[in-house]
Amino acid sequence: MKTDLSKKSIPGYNFAGIEEKWQQRWGEAQLYRAPDKPSADNNFYMLVMYAYPSGDIHMGHFRNYIIGDAVARQQMMLGKEVLHPFGWDAFGLPAERAAIKHDTHPQVWTKQNIGVSRKTLQKVGVSFDWSREVDSSDPSYYKWTQWMFLQLFNKGLAYQKTGWVNWDPVDKTVLANEQVKDGIAERSGAQVEKKELVGWYFRITDYADRLVDDLDTLPEWPDNVKTIQREWIGRSHGLEVDFVIEETGKKLPIYTTRPDTIYGVTFMAISPEAEILKSLNLDSEYTAKVAEYQKKAATRTDIERASLSEDKDGVFTGKYAINPYNGERVQLWVADYVLAGYGTGAVMAVPAHDTRDFAFAKKYGIPIRVVIHPDKNTTLDVDTMEDAFTDYGPMINSAQFDGLTGEKALDCVSEYAEQKNIGRRKVNYKLKDWSISRQRYWGCPIPIIHCDKCGLVPVPESELPVVLPRVESYHPKGRSPLADVPEFMNVKCPKCGGEAQRDPDTMDTFVCSSWYYLRYIDALNDKAPFDKEKAAAWMPIDLYVGGITHATGHLIYFRFFHKFLHDLGWVSTAEPVKKLFNHGMVSDADGEVMSKSKGNVVSPIALCDERGVDISRLGMFFTAPSEKPVQWSDDALSGVEKFIVNKLYPIISDYRGTGPDLKCYFKSGSLPEAEWSLYIKLNQTIKRVSESFERLQFNTAIAALMELVRDYNPEVIKSDELNDQVVLKTIQMVAPLAPHLAEEMWQLAGFEQSVFKSTWPVHDPDAVIGETINIAVQVNGKLRDTVAVAVDADQAVVEQAAEASEKVAKHTEGKQIIKKIYVPGRLLSIVVKS
RNA sequence: GCGAGAGUGGCGGAAUUGGCAGACGCGCUGGAUUUAGGAUCCAGUUCCGAGAGGAGUGGGGGUUCGAAUCCCCCCUUUCGCACCA
Numbered sequence: 001m002k003t004d005l006s007k008k009s010i011p012g013y014n015f016a017g018i019e020e021k022w023q024q025r026w027g028e029a030q031l032y033r034a035p036d037k038p039s040a041d042n043n044f045y046m047l048v049m050y051a052y053p054s055g056d057i058h059m060g061h062f063r064n065y066i067i068g069d070a071v072a073r074q075q076m077m078l079g080k081e082v083l084h085p086f087g088w089d090a091f092g093l094p095a096e097r098a099a100i101k102h103d104t105h106p107q108v109w110t111k112q113n114i115g116v117s118r119k120t121l122q123k124v125g126v127s128f129d130w131s132r133e134v135d136s137s138d139p140s141y142y143k144w145t146q147w148m149f150l151q152l153f154n155k156g157l158a159y160q161k162t163g164w165v166n167w168d169p170v171d172k173t174v175l176a177n178e179q180v181k182d183g184i185a186e187r188s189g190a191q192v193e194k195k196e197l198v199g200w201y202f203r204i205t206d207y208a209d210r211l212v213d214d215l216d217t218l219p220e221w222p223d224n225v226k227t228i229q230r231e232w233i234g235r236s237h238g239l240e241v242d243f244v245i246e247e248t249g250k251k252l253p254i255y256t257t258r259p260d261t262i263y264g265v266t267f268m269a270i271s272p273e274a275e276i277l278k279s280l281n282l283d284s285e286y287t288a289k290v291a292e293y294q295k296k297a298a299t300r301t302d303i304e305r306a307s308l309s310e311d312k313d314g315v316f317t318g319k320y321a322i323n324p325y326n327g328e329r330v331q332l333w334v335a336d337y338v339l340a341g342y343g344t345g346a347v348m349a350v351p352a353h354d355t356r357d358f359a360f361a362k363k364y365g366i367p368i369r370v371v372i373h374p375d376k377n378t379t380l381d382v383d384t385m386e387d388a389f390t391d392y393g394p395m396i397n398s399a400q401f402d403g404l405t406g407e408k409a410l411d412c413v414s415e416y417a418e419q420k421n422i423g424r425r426k427v428n429y430k431l432k433d434w435s436i437s438r439q440r441y442w443g444c445p446i447p448i449i450h451c452d453k454c455g456l457v458p459v460p461e462s463e464l465p466v467v468l469p470r471v472e473s474y475h476p477k478g479r480s481p482l483a484d485v486p487e488f489m490n491v492k493c494p495k496c497g498g499e500a501q502r503d504p505d506t507m508d509t510f511v512c513s514s515w516y517y518l519r520y521i522d523a524l525n526d527k528a529p530f531d532k533e534k535a536a537a538w539m540p541i542d543l544y545v546g547g548i549t550h551a552t553g554h555l556i557y558f559r560f561f562h563k564f565l566h567d568l569g570w571v572s573t574a575e576p577v578k579k580l581f582n583h584g585m586v587s588d589a590d591g592e593v594m595s596k597s598k599g600n601v602v603s604p605i606a607l608c609d610e611r612g613v614d615i616s617r618l619g620m621f622f623t624a625p626s627e628k629p630v631q632w633s634d635d636a637l638s639g640v641e642k643f644i645v646n647k648l649y650p651i652i653s654d655y656r657g658t659g660p661d662l663k664c665y666f667k668s669g670s671l672p673e674a675e676w677s678l679y680i681k682l683n684q685t686i687k688r689v690s691e692s693f694e695r696l697q698f699n700t701a702i703a704a705l706m707e708l709v710r711d712y713n714p715e716v717i718k719s720d721e722l723n724d725q726v727v728l729k730t731i732q733m734v735a736p737l738a739p740h741l742a743e744e745m746w747q748l749a750g751f752e753q754s755v756f757k758s759t760w761p762v763h764d765p766d767a768v769i770g771e772t773i774n775i776a777v778q779v780n781g782k783l784r785d786t787v788a789v790a791v792d793a794d795q796a797v798v799e800q801a802a803e804a805s806e807k808v809a810k811h812t813e814g815k816q817i818i819k820k821i822y823v824p825g826r827l828l829s830i831v832v833k834s
Numbered sequence: 835g836c837g838a839g840a841g842u843g844g845c846g847g848a849a850u851u852g853g854c855a856g857a858c859g860c861g862c863u864g865g866a867u868u869u870a871g872g873a874u875c876c877a878g879u880u881c882c883g884a885g886a887g888g889a890g891u892g893g894g895g896g897u898u899c900g901a902a903u904c905c906c907c908c909c910u911u912u913c914g915c916a917c918c919a
Binding site for chain 2: 338339699823
């Protein structure tokens with residue numbers, strides 16, 4: 001791929017040589033090395049999600065990282081001190097699985113992959129500061145993950161409990177709710193089972209309110225992510241009402257968001273897993289039936305339960321509960337449409353005003369009582385109702401509350417409960433505490449010691465890290481492989497010195513990724529996870545680029561960690577990230593997600609070897625705006641390849657060597673027309689490209705550069721200064737997108753310093769509009785002609801020009817002109833009466 | 835089912851706030867050069883029409899001098915949530 005540049009002694013475009021040369025020089029010059037402690041107001045923290053080292057990076061990573069790279073490089077040119085680090089999310093199940101498959105050790109496998117992936121990233125010229133690289137599976141890192149755990153433990157935010165968990169029967173481990181979708185484990189694809197198990201949890205629910213409320217302080221986060229997080233946290237305001245079990249007088253609290261329907265309760269329903277069920281003392285004729293039902297419910301997965309939503313079933317317990325509002329006695333049922341983990345695990349059932357309760361009541365012939373009407377003049381008839389009426393409306397059949405509606409009704413009914421001490425207002429969340437125990441080997445050990453005498457004892461900070469022992473066998477057995485390693489398990493209790501045992505579980509890898517962005521700031525610190533002052537200077541992250549898949553997982557977890565660290569005084573900001581950007585996914589030409597099993601993976605490294613890094617980058621940028629999904633096809637490269645090889649690179653041979661002052665603007669009238677219009681084109685391009693960068697829409701930036709290069713014709717340019725400004729500023733604008741090429745051209749132009757040390761061009765505000773402009777002329781809203789007028793022409797001049805147009809006259813002749821609307825610089829709209 | 839977004843040429847996509855729809859690129863057509871063309875250059879390329887002209891941003895209605903852009907209804911599609919009481 002040589003270009004003939006015979007007119008001057010400029011070598012052809014040899015991308016391989018250029019890439020190698022500059023990657024080496026940039027490395028030597030430590031171009032990407034971020035200052036240890038930046039000035040507080042002139043820094044930019046550019047973060048991309050760190051990578052799971054599975055083999056090599058793929059096109060999705062490539063896209064993600066070149067977006068971040070373009071921003072980082074432009075920020076350098078804007079004079080910012082830039083932190084652009086990278087690292088490895090190195091613990092986790094896939095490493096274990098792959099290691100088992102290849103009969104190697106997870107650590108070996110992981111380190112190998114890190115080596116390969118790092119090399120690829122360096123090869124594609126991403127401007128990471130590798131001196132800050134982190135590896136979450138390295139003791140120097142996970143020492144501090146354990147430290148984080150201990151901080152949470154000390155504040156009572158890390159705790160152990162027995163609970164119903166999501167059990168992955170394939171990977172044989174517990175999963176967090178965030179790792180299960182539609183009852184299917186995200187990683188293994190297995191149907192998740194319910195299991196009652198002891199495990200560690202983080203009390204993220206303590207932060208639920210702040211996690212919701214502070215979303216309002218993030219204007220630069222995409223709305224969809226904020227909405228997803230709000231719904232995931234699922235805050236609702238309601239009332240907890242104490243119903244009473246008739247026989248025993250024991251309280252049976254339920255949670256409702258519709259206190260205004262409380263007089264419509266005709267039965268109660270309890271989840272088969274609910275604790276209260278055990279204390280009911282069922283009569284013998286019901287015990288077996290209920291037990292059988294519980295058993296059946298336990299074998300059903302969540303999806304099965306949900307898919308049966310049309311057909312609700314349950315069993316009567318033989319017991320009754322009393323509604324504290326009206327003293328009514330209602331049947332108590334067990335039904336698996338009631339979730340054990342939400343509210344109190346029991347609900348008041350109002351068939352007339354809840355679809356689920358309605359279906360259930362219909363099935364079992366339970367009475368339905370209407371207590372809300374759509375409005376004052378419409379009444380509902382129980383006999384003809386086909387579905388529940390779930391909207392708000394005036395209360396009826398509700399004693400003293402009759403006539404109240406909506407907000408007011410909720411208020412009064414709640415108020416009454418609190419006065420009579422039969423209930424209390426309550427806020428509930430769908431968000432559950434974060435389950436972090438994993439019964440697997442390849443993870444961060446939990447720094448807790450179990451002592452018969454002292455209970456749960458944290459490992460003293462001075463003894464961190466608790467090192468993950470190197471073991472031969474780590475096959476999943478359903479309990480942690482570490483439990484079978486006595487050298488690891490058996491320790492002395494740090495408190496009493498007696499025999500004690502370590503915790504055999506390892507942590508969810510999302511714990512590791514909840515604070516990695518802070519470690520980058522001070523990656524080599526062995527006295528603390530990071531230095532507070534350095535963090536205060538760099539934080540918050542100015543831009544975080546990643547895929548949307550993390551909206552309910554990582555992006556909630558790490559906000560939680562950050563807030564916790566904020567409370568401890570370790571970080572100065574309440575939120576970690578100022579601007580979040582989700583790039584679109586990369587799929588193959590048929591729209592299929594690229595995966596090894598499908599064999600449709602396009603390797604960025606192969607692409608870059610074949611076509612060159614800069615062409616590959618430009619191809620990816622040009623094919624779609626960054627937020628949209630891309631169906632990758634090599635066809636996307638042909639346009640940008642021609643542009644680079646035939647158009648852009650050769651302009652360096654037109655450089656005349658004046659070394660112009662790039663800050664110097666030309667004055668209107670100082671250049672002949674052709675040159676002035678090129679000067680305007682240059683400045684329009686600078687403006688468009690700069691704006692495109694702000695929106696991360698590199699496709700339009702490239703389009704603008706293509707236009708500029710197309711319009712650039714050195715033969716008609718007499719001013720060497722202008723000519724050279726165009727050449728140099730074009731190189732600068734293309735530099736963040738095609739760094740090697742730009743750097744090479746910059747050097748050929750005679751510069752000794754890197755183009756990334758040069759200053760990003762600023763458009764001349766007096767030169768973005770030409771001397772004459774075209775004004776559109778509409779008649780009755782239809783475009784009839786355009787007229788060219790001087791840029792400073794007033795309405796009268798434009799009207800005159802419009803009148804002179806035959807095309808316009810054709811539509812206005814003999815008609816009465818009602819009005820004329822003039823939009824300065826854009827159009828003239830003439831309204832006529834026909 | 836609920837919620838949010840999207841729908842523009844053969845294709846990827848442009849069009850800050852309502853103001854010349856289709857920038858830029860791919861593909862395609864014609865031409866030039868060439869032994870050759872999967873190279874390069876020039877011209878053309880939304881649709882209908884020979885032309886004048888007309889239609890046109892998923893479909894239908896509306897607001898406006900003017901709508902891809904705002905409002906209402908419908909269709910399609912992507913994503914999220916999915917018994918949360």
